[in-house]
Amino acid sequence: MKVTVSRKAHFNAAHRLYRxxxxxxxxDAVFGKCNNPNFHGHNYxxxxxxxxxxxxxxxxxxxxxxLKDLIKSEIENAFDHKNLNVEVPEFKNLNxxxxxxxxxxxxxxxxxxxxxxxxxxxLYETPRNFVSYSDA
Amino acid sequence: MKVTVSRKAHFNAAHRLYRxxxxxxxxDAVFGKCNNPNFHGHNYxxxxxxxxxxxxxxxxxxxxxxLKDLIKSEIENAFDHKNLNVEVPEFKNLNxxxxxxxxxxxxxxxxxxxxxxxxxxxLYETPRNFVSYSDA
Amino acid sequence: MKVTVSRKAHFNAAHRLYRxxxxxxxxDAVFGKCNNPNFHGHNYxxxxxxxxxxxxxxxxxxxxxxLKDLIKSEIENAFDHKNLNVEVPEFKNLNxxxxxxxxxxxxxxxxxxxxxxxxxxxLYETPRNFVSYSDA
Amino acid sequence: MKVTVSRKAHFNAAHRLYRxxxxxxxxDAVFGKCNNPNFHGHNYxxxxxxxxxxxxxxxxxxxxxxLKDLIKSEIENAFDHKNLNVEVPEFKNLNxxxxxxxxxxxxxxxxxxxxxxxxxxxLYETPRNFVSYSDA
Amino acid sequence: MKVTVSRKAHFNAAHRLYRxxxxxxxxDAVFGKCNNPNFHGHNYxxxxxxxxxxxxxxxxxxxxxxLKDLIKSEIENAFDHKNLNVEVPEFKNLNxxxxxxxxxxxxxxxxxxxxxxxxxxxLYETPRNFVSYSDA
Amino acid sequence: MKVTVSRKAHFNAAHRLYRxxxxxxxxDAVFGKCNNPNFHGHNYxxxxxxxxxxxxxxxxxxxxxxLKDLIKSEIENAFDHKNLNVEVPEFKNLNxxxxxxxxxxxxxxxxxxxxxxxxxxxLYETPRNFVSYSDA
Numbered sequence: 001m002k003v004t005v006s007r008k009a010h011f012n013a014a015h016r017l018y019r020x021x022x023x024x025x026x027x028d029a030v031f032g033k034c035n036n037p038n039f040h041g042h043n044y045x046x047x048x049x050x051x052x053x054x055x056x057x058x059x060x061x062x063x064x065x066x067l068k069d070l071i072k073s074e075i076e077n078a079f080d081h082k083n084l085n086v087e088v089p090e091f092k093n094l095n096x097x098x099x100x101x102x103x104x105x106x107x108x109x110x111x112x113x114x115x116x117x118x119x120x121x122x123l124y125e126t127p128r129n130f131v132s133y134s135d136a
Numbered sequence: 137m138k139v140t141v142s143r144k145a146h147f148n149a150a151h152r153l154y155r156x157x158x159x160x161x162x163x164d165a166v167f168g169k170c171n172n173p174n175f176h177g178h179n180y181x182x183x184x185x186x187x188x189x190x191x192x193x194x195x196x197x198x199x200x201x202x203l204k205d206l207i208k209s210e211i212e213n214a215f216d217h218k219n220l221n222v223e224v225p226e227f228k229n230l231n232x233x234x235x236x237x238x239x240x241x242x243x244x245x246x247x248x249x250x251x252x253x254x255x256x257x258x259l260y261e262t263p264r265n266f267v268s269y270s271d272a
Numbered sequence: 273m274k275v276t277v278s279r280k281a282h283f284n285a286a287h288r289l290y291r292x293x294x295x296x297x298x299x300d301a302v303f304g305k306c307n308n309p310n311f312h313g314h315n316y317x318x319x320x321x322x323x324x325x326x327x328x329x330x331x332x333x334x335x336x337x338x339l340k341d342l343i344k345s346e347i348e349n350a351f352d353h354k355n356l357n358v359e360v361p362e363f364k365n366l367n368x369x370x371x372x373x374x375x376x377x378x379x380x381x382x383x384x385x386x387x388x389x390x391x392x393x394x395l396y397e398t399p400r401n402f403v404s405y406s407d408a
Numbered sequence: 409m410k411v412t413v414s415r416k417a418h419f420n421a422a423h424r425l426y427r428x429x430x431x432x433x434x435x436d437a438v439f440g441k442c443n444n445p446n447f448h449g450h451n452y453x454x455x456x457x458x459x460x461x462x463x464x465x466x467x468x469x470x471x472x473x474x475l476k477d478l479i480k481s482e483i484e485n486a487f488d489h490k491n492l493n494v495e496v497p498e499f500k501n502l503n504x505x506x507x508x509x510x511x512x513x514x515x516x517x518x519x520x521x522x523x524x525x526x527x528x529x530x531l532y533e534t535p536r537n538f539v540s541y542s543d544a
Numbered sequence: 545m546k547v548t549v550s551r552k553a554h555f556n557a558a559h560r561l562y563r564x565x566x567x568x569x570x571x572d573a574v575f576g577k578c579n580n581p582n583f584h585g586h587n588y589x590x591x592x593x594x595x596x597x598x599x600x601x602x603x604x605x606x607x608x609x610x611l612k613d614l615i616k617s618e619i620e621n622a623f624d625h626k627n628l629n630v631e632v633p634e635f636k637n638l639n640x641x642x643x644x645x646x647x648x649x650x651x652x653x654x655x656x657x658x659x660x661x662x663x664x665x666x667l668y669e670t671p672r673n674f675v676s677y678s679d680a
Numbered sequence: 681m682k683v684t685v686s687r688k689a690h691f692n693a694a695h696r697l698y699r700x701x702x703x704x705x706x707x708d709a710v711f712g713k714c715n716n717p718n719f720h721g722h723n724y725x726x727x728x729x730x731x732x733x734x735x736x737x738x739x740x741x742x743x744x745x746x747l748k749d750l751i752k753s754e755i756e757n758a759f760d761h762k763n764l765n766v767e768v769p770e771f772k773n774l775n776x777x778x779x780x781x782x783x784x785x786x787x788x789x790x791x792x793x794x795x796x797x798x799x800x801x802x803l804y805e806t807p808r809n810f811v812s813y814s815d816a
Contacts, residue, residue, distance in 0.1 A: 001677065001678075001679060002677075003643045003646060003647065003675055003676070003677045004675060004676045004677075005642070005643065005673075005674075005675050006673070006674045006675065006676075007672060007673060008671070008672040008673075009672075010534070010535070012448055012449060012450050012534065013448055013449060014422040014446065014447040014448050014449040015449070017195070019193075030194055030199075032201065033488070033489040034489065036489055036490065036491065036495075038422065038490070038491035038494045038495055039422040039447050039449065039491055040420055040421055040422050040449055040488075040489040040490060040491065041420060041421060041422040041423070041447065041448055041449005041450055042420050042449055042450065042451050043450050043451045043534050043535065045535075054641075054643045054644065054647070057563075058574055058639070058641070059561070059638070059639035059640075059641035059643055059644045060641055060643060061643055061675075063574075064642075064673050065576065080441070080448075081441040081442065081444055081448040082444065082446070082448060083444065083446035083447055083448065086446045087444075087446055094195070095194070095195035096195075097190075097194070097195035097196055098141070098200075099139045099141065099190045099195055099196060099197055100190065100195045102139060103139065103190070126418070126420065126451050127144070127418070127451065127453075128143060128144040128145075129141075129142070129143060129144075129200050130141075130142045131139055131140060131141050131142065131197075132139070132140045132142075133137065133138075133139045133140070134137075135137060146398070146399070148312055148313060148314050148398065149312055149313060150286040150310065150311040150312050150313040151313070153603070155601075166602055166607075168609065169352070169353040170353065172353055172354065172355065172359075174286065174311075174354070174355035174358045174359055175286040175311050175313065175355055176284055176285055176286050176313055176352075176353040176354060176355065177284060177285060177286040177287070177311065177312055177313005177314055178284050178313055178314070178315050179314050179315040179398050179399065181399075216305070216312075217305040217306065217308055217312040218308065218310070218312060219308065219310035219311055219312065222310045223308075223310055230603070231602070231603035232603075233598075233602070233603035233604055234549070234608075235547045235549065235598045235603055235604060235605055236598065236603045238547060239547065239598070262282070262284065262315050263282070263315065263317075263552070264551060264552040264553075265549075265550070265551060265552075265608050266549075266550045267547055267548060267549050267550065267605075268547070268548045268550075269545065269546075269547045269548075270545075271545060273813065273814075273815060274813075275779045275782060275783065275811055275812070275813045276811060276812045276813070277778070277779065277809075277810075277811050278809070278810045278811065278812075279808060279809060280807070280808040280809075281808075289467070291465075302466055302471075304473065326777075326779045326780065326783070329699075330710055330775070330777070331697070331774070331775035331776075331777035331779055331780045332777055332779060333779055333811075335710075336778075336809050337712065366467070367466070367467035368467075369462075369466070369467035369468055370413070370472075371411045371413065371462045371467055371468060371469055372462065372467045374411060375411065375462070399416070400415060400416040400417075401413075401414070401415060401416075401472050402413075402414045403411055403412060403413050403414065403469075404411070404412045404414075405409065405410075405411045405412075406409075407409060425739070427737075438738055438743075440745065502739070503738070503739035504739075505734075505738070505739035505740055506685070506744075507683045507685065507734045507739055507740060507741055508734065508739045510683060511683065511734070535688070536687060536688040536689075537685075537686070537687060537688075537744050538685075538686045539683055539684060539685050539686065539741075540683070540684045540686075541681065541682075541683045541684075542681075543681060554806070554807070556720055556721060556722050556806065557720055557721060558694040558718065558719040558720050558721040558763075559721070577760070577761040578761065580761055580762065580763065580767075582694065582762070582763035582766045582767055583694040583719050583721065583763055584692055584693055584694050584721055584760075584761040584762060584763065585692060585693060585694040585695070585719065585720055585721005585722055586692050586721055586722070586723050587722050587723040587806050587807065589807075624713070624720075625713040625714065625716055625720040626716065626718070626720060627694075627716065627718035627719055627720065630718045631716075631718055670690070670692065670723050671690070671723065671725075
């Protein structure tokens with residue numbers, strides 16, 4: 001049996017939902033006010049969950065401080081106080097919906113965790129809307 | 137790999153836990169103060185989670201606004217500011233425990249979501265008591 | 273300078289907003305769906321705040337356990353799992369709006385606290401609606 | 409003695425902290441990463457609190473539905489999914505710090521409330537940063 | 545299909561992370577400030593989740609009051625206001641990391657629940673760090 | 681009219697409530713399980729609120745980053761992961777009740793804020809118990 005260790009973090013950012021290859025009318029029809037060309041923004045709350053065996057030496061699945069620092073270097077530094085569409089390369093040609101953001105975060109963290117650890121990422125876009133993605 | 141999209145909603149309602157086919161003594165023994173014949177009530181917090189592939193066109197698993205409107209039309213309109221025992225047909229002969237309510241909500245939402253989407257419903261009866269039901 | 277000590281508590285109850293001396297049409301116009309004759313209900317979250325000098329002997333303004341027990345005996349025992357309109361004497365002829373409930377709670381607690389202590393009562397009817405009343 | 413009635417609401421928006429009459433160096437020194445020219449954003453949580461006597465007829469200080477609708481028409485419709493710097497006239501020449509936003513919200517609501525009611529507005533910019541302004 | 549019933553509880557305790565068989569230098573290197581020999585402490589928030597079929601008689605998977613009382617007698621009475629290292633026998637030779645605590649809680653509860661019920665235990669060490677363990 | 685700016689912070693610590701000049705029996709009678717000689721602990725949540733005029737140049741009452749750094753240097757560094765009774769000089773001869781801790785925090789912050797700013801400190805000892813102290 002395995003234990004899951006979770007760490008909450010936070011970043012805020014601006015974004016806009018739209019596709020460059022659609023005209024304004026179609027973008028408005030599909031994305032509504034989220035397609036505001038002047039952008040809007042969110043306080044994104046992030047939960048990163050790592051699943052594995054407890055190391056009998058330390059009593060840790062993963063050192064929570066290591067996990068906190070990984071989230072800081074890989075995610076907060078890249079996303080916090082940024083415009084996702086304009087400044088984050090992964091969204092140059094990818095619509096920054098909550099679904100796409102959570103997959104991008106997962107893919108940025110996954111290579112830093114050993115293969116025997118499961119990973120789940122949950123992202124709150126607002127207190128009422130959230131998404132999650134995992135291989136746990 | 138699939139992404140789960142969740143939406144929180146809210147309704148408040150009155151209810152009473154009891155079985156018509158049990159006498160008062162047995163209802164009191166099993167349901168205690170929840171068997172108050174004058175009813176008591178709760179602010180029910182609801183989380184509806186839908187799991188599926190991201191549509192590469194929109195970046196959505198499901199449009200959060202569609203999900204919000206579905207919860208409004210199917211659940212909030214039917215349950216909010218209602219007496220569950222008296223006014224909600226599903227509980228005419230079904231004890232409105234949190235467990236039974238969450239299954240009723242699941243069954244009301246399920247037909248409106250395509251078969252390739254998984255569904256999980258979580259219901260908070262109080263900030264300390266909650267239940268969940270899923271086919272995800 | 274004085275310190276304020278606060279304690280959170282919880283009760284849930286059914287209620288209905290209406291005046292016996294108004295006809296149905298007027299009650300509906302003023303109280304809307306809160307006038308459902310079959311009742312609806314809430315998880316009421318309660319914060320009781322007591323302000324006074326710190327006792328230099330104990331380091332307490334008031335023993336938090338004393339305050340917790342007072343809320344239990346005076347408020348939770350009287351209101352929890354009750355129908356406010358039907359079973360709580362204070363609302364026999366008083367409409368159980370959040371405003372009236374918070375004043376009733378204040379008046380039930382006030383005589384149990386010495387005169388040199390200030391009192392404030394805050395009552396959440398839902399996570400988005402709350403009221404407060406004080407002589408602090 | 410008076411009762412305070414509070415209502416929570418929500419909007420999300422993009423903004424940037426800077427002064428047009430300062431050069432980039434000074435704006436960066438004072439506003440740091442909040443001066444990102446591509447904007448960043450927040451989920452703003454808003455609490456509007458109205459203080460007054462309870463109307464003995466209705467048991468209300470103010471009808472919570474009236475307060476909710478006022479916040480919707482005056483604040484949410486003006487700010488939600490907007491770029492505060494670009495699209496909200498009050499910030500054309502006013503830096504949209506949390507402090508300035510809360511005063512703007514107060515000034516938009518105040519004329520719609522009668523003079524005998526006190527008003528306090530609290531605004532959460534993030535879960536850890538918030539401001540409030542009142543004449544209560 | 546099965547329903548999961550969850551109950552939140554709370555205890556606070558002091559602890560220290562270290563291994564008796566390591567010297568101070570190694571304990572400091574691995575556990576940092578959590579190795580303070582004078583102890584530090586937490587408000588542990590606990591969620592116990594039980595999964596099973598709904599009893600068609602009662603509408604319960606498990607009576608929430610039974611679950612609440614079980615958590616009180618087995619966990620709160622043993623851990624609340626205690627020093628985990630000094631006073632809780634399970635940690636005499638086991639480092640009280642969140643991971644080890646959640647497994648100990650699971651093992652204390654498991655024998656009191658029938659075999660056809662699944663069990664998951666989630667433990668918040670701080671509002672930002674939490675762990676979970678299950679056989680569900 | 682003045683605006684209040686608030687910042688939330690966090691520390692966790694061990695403590696014990698007792699007076700050296702009382703015998704065990706009296707300490708037990710007054711402080712109950714909080715008098716455990718092996719200590720217990722809490723996640724203390726802290727809110728520091730500063731009230732003043734908005735600086736028309738910056739739009740700030742106080743730079744939130746300055747306030748965050750002040751709380752870090754004066755309070756978190758002194759209290760986090762510490763045993764309040766043993767390691768924090770202010771509690772050498774002062775019982776670390778929530779009331780006394782909040783006054784100590786206030787007194788440590790006050791000299792770092794100019795006289796024209798009001799200060800209020802709120803401290804959550806548990807999610808249900810909190811205290812506040814102010815000269816605002």
